[in-house]
Amino acid sequence: MKNFLLVAAIFIFAFAVLFISIFDSSAINYPVSQSPYQPLVGSKAPEINYHLPYSGNVLPDSPLWPLKALRDKVWIGVTTSHLRRAELALLFSDKRLVMTQKLFEKGEPDIAISTFTKGEMYFPIAVEEEKIARSQGVDTSIFLNKLALSALKHREVAEDLIQLAPEDIRPLIIKTEDYAKDTYELAKDLLNSKGLPVPKDPFIRD
Structure with missing residues (x-):
């Protein structure tokens, strides 16, 4: 009976993760974007040549979000390659950045x-x-370039x-x-x- 319940629980979890993955349509073809991020009209920030990924349909305000967040943690947990x-981690950070903008636009600043914050x-x-992968002799040069560009895009x-957030939240964004x-x-x-070449940092406000 215990074995049956364990197998049933595993099956239900696997089915739920599969459902979320299909519903969310979150591909790992990184960093190609299915829906490139569009800067806000009137923004004066320098535009970085880096495409953010599609965020998926399940946002943190959805009742399905805890399952999606768990899926992401499991995904990293079962991945053995440190570079991967x-x-x-970079993909999840990028996706949460796009989600953040959508949530601000929906009027859910909290x-x-x-x-x-969690995405950053x-x-x-x-x-x-990356450090562990590099210490194991893996060439991480391409990833480091991506990492630098992603940081600038963020x-x-x-x-x-x-500009989009309520005034009391702006200091948290800056921090x-x-x-x-x-x-x-x-x-x-x-x-x-x-x-190797380094992506130029166009930001001077510090």
Whole structure:
């Protein structure tokens, strides 16, 4: 009986994850975007040549969100390649950035800022996984370039979010930008150490 219940629980979980994946239409063809992010009209932030991925249909304000968030954690957890784990962390960060803008546009600033903060916290995970992969002799040069561009893109979008968000939330957005700033600097230093081109940082406000 216990074995039957265990198998049934696993089956239900697997079915639920499959349902979320199909419903959400979240492809891992990274970083190609099914629906490129469009900067807000009137934004003065420099536009970074980096396409953000499609966010999916399930946003953090959906009752299905906890299952999707769990799926993401399981996805990283079962991935054995550290470089692939770094790529997934970056993908999840990028997706949550797009979700953040959608939530602000829907008039849900509290959920939006929470999503933004949690999404930016994937940057340190990506950095750590890249470090492990590099220590194992894996060439991470292409990923480092992506990481630097993503960090700059996050700063671009954050500038738009500052204009979109309620005044009391703007300081939180500015503070959370530090994740992207620190990530860019780290990627820049590593690319420089390899003698590779570094995406230019057009932001001067610090």
